[in-house]
Amino acid sequence: MGENRRVTSTNLKIRIDGSAGAAAPYEQLRAQIAQAARAGDLPVGYKLPTVRGLAEELGLAANTVAKAYRALEGDGVVETRGRHGTFVAAAADGAAREAATAAQAYAERAQRLGLTFDEATAAALDALRARYGNQPARP
Secondary structure, eight states: OOSOEEOOTTSOOOEEOOSTTOOOHHHHHHHHHHHHHHHTSSOTTOBOOOHHHHHHHHTOOHHHHHHHHHHHHHTTSEEEOGGGOEEEOOHHHHHHHHHHHHHHHHHHHHHHTTOOHHHHHHHHHHHHHHHHOOOOOOO
């Protein structure tokens, strides 16, 4: 890809960074759409471009956009309505519900593995810091 591209015709304002060391294009696309949905920039019910249409606009392979859409659907950010298209779902509720389910599953697994509360908390914090960057400790 080499250069940065910005899409404005679909109002998504997606920018894919093709430089070395940047996240995979599908992950950049997934993260930017998810963030826009959480921020309300993409309202619930907003129809996303077709996979092919967005792939052409961004200069990406259709499979890359499809992978991002599948990940967003799995996260509850978007919903696909068959031939009608892909729409922004009630992301805040879906994301919070999904995170709570994942946290519960983690807690159960950590307990089954015999981890103490402190060990389980430390492991979870390490994973979160690896994903989000080193955040300050909560008071």
